[in-house]
Amino acid sequence: MEKKLQELRKEIDSIDNEILKLLNKRMEIVKKVGELKNTSNSPVYRPEREKEIIKRLSELSKKEGGILGYEEIEAIFLEIFAISRTLERKERIAFLGPIGTYTHQAAESRFGANAKYLPLLNIEAVFKAIANKEAKYGVVPIENNTEGVVGVTLDSLKKYDVKIVSEICMDIHHSFASYQDDLKNIKRIYSHPQGYNQCLNFLETHGLLDVEFIPTESTAKAAQMAAEDQESGAICSKIAAKLYNVPLLFEKIEDNLANRTRFIIISDFKTQKSGNDKTSVIAKTSHKSGALFELLKKFKEKEINLLKIESRPNKDDTFNTWFYIDFEGHIDDENVKEIIDSEDMLWLGSYLRDC
Numbered sequence: 460m461e462k463k464l465q466e467l468r469k470e471i472d473s474i475d476n477e478i479l480k481l482l483n484k485r486m487e488i489v490k491k492v493g494e495l496k497n498t499s500n501s502p503v504y505r506p507e508r509e510k511e512i513i514k515r516l517s518e519l520s521k522k523e524g525g526i527l528g529y530e531e532i533e534a535i536f537l538e539i540f541a542i543s544r545t546l547e548r549k550e551r552i553a554f555l556g557p558i559g560t561y562t563h564q565a566a567e568s569r570f571g572a573n574a575k576y577l578p579l580l581n582i583e584a585v586f587k588a589i590a591n592k593e594a595k596y597g598v599v600p601i602e603n604n605t606e607g608v609v610g611v612t613l614d615s616l617k618k619y620d621v622k623i624v625s626e627i628c629m630d631i632h633h634s635f636a637s638y639q640d641d642l643k644n645i646k647r648i649y650s651h652p653q654g655y656n657q658c659l660n661f662l663e664t665h666g667l668l669d670v671e672f673i674p675t676e677s678t679a680k681a682a683q684m685a686a687e688d689q690e691s692g693a694i695c696s697k698i699a700a701k702l703y704n705v706p707l708l709f710e711k712i713e714d715n716l717a718n719r720t721r722f723i724i725i726s727d728f729k730t731q732k733s734g735n736d737k738t739s740v741i742a743k744t745s746h747k748s749g750a751l752f753e754l755l756k757k758f759k760e761k762e763i764n765l766l767k768i769e770s771r772p773n774k775d776d777t778f779n780t781w782f783y784i785d786f787e788g789h790i791d792d793e794n795v796k797e798i799i800d801s802e803d804m805l806w807l808g809s810y811l812r813d814c
């Protein structure tokens with residue numbers, strides 16, 4: 460067996476040499492693409508091109524009977540693209556930190572382990588960092604399929620001059636971490652309110668619903684707090700518990716196991732049309748009868764499929780609201796452009812659909 464193993468490993472080594480040679484060759488060309496982009500000052504990140512490459516390669520692999528399927532090819536190539544982008548231009552990525560948040564996990568899934576990250580302690584700070592050009596990209600959560608939208612993200616999209624350039628859909632699994640083996644000794648529970656509210660059944664069945672709840676800005680911050688408070692527990696991600704060395708007691712404790720969060724990547728440019736795009740806008744309606752109906756009628760007339768509509772408060776002395784709307788299509792589509800031009804709408808971005 461040892462001899463056979465050695466032979467196989469020798470084969471692997473020579474294939475790795477070929478892969479390395481090809482990767483270096485690829486990166487030389489990527490650098491040239493980067494130079495072109497830098498002279499024209501155009502964006503490095505082209506998610507629609509990356510998606511197209513993954514699609515083409517998985518079809519090729521299928522056709523040729525290769526072992527690798529879509530997901531494996533995607534995982535390998537997203538890492539290659541992330542390194543390519545860093546070679547083209549080293550750009551900072553701000554995200555809702557601290558490190559170990561689900562947002563960090565989402566950011567790494569697109570920008571890789573090798574990128575320059577800037578963890579910030581609240582969502583609005585991420586928007587500020589993009590608006591002030593401290594970072595090129597920002598990653599923030601926008602909605603969860605059980606808790607609904609993240610209000611501060613919608614409000615910040617209205618307040619800051621940034622554009623949505625991509626979205627990321629990620630499965631979220633919460634864990635319960637604590638130094639206490641006996642749950643009866645737990646005096647405080649730290650978590651982000653959304654994380655806490657997603658685990659109410661678990662808290663009830665384990666007699667933890669009456670324990671004092673201390674809201675934190677993120678689930679990673681909750682793990683950090685629990686690391687310094689032996690009499691507490693945290694609802695957080697597995698990676699955060701590991702990062703801050705708090706023992707993991709339970710995993711996948713969320714009520715809805717199909718718990719998913721949608722994140723957006725914000726930046727300062729317009730993305731190219733891919734054919735499978737989504738557009739986000741903010742719409743204001745006059746406060747008279749039928750105004751919202753008239754607005755929605757326009758979407759029907761232009762045959763635009765609405766994906767989401769959410770009302771948000773004006774935050775003035777009235778109870779008036781504005782609307783955040785997602786719909787199918789790209790601003791370069793005629794019907795989309797027409798509706799945006801004809802209404803009191805703020806365009807937030809058109810981007811490749813992932814959710």
Ligand SMILES: C=C(O[C@@H]1C=C(C(=O)O)C=C[C@H]1O)C(=O)O
Nearest residue numbers: 489492503504505508509540543
């Ligand atoms: C190399 C490019 O830049 C980036 C990296 C890509 C890659 O490594 O293939 C693809 C798209 C861009 O996000 C490009 O635009 O072609």
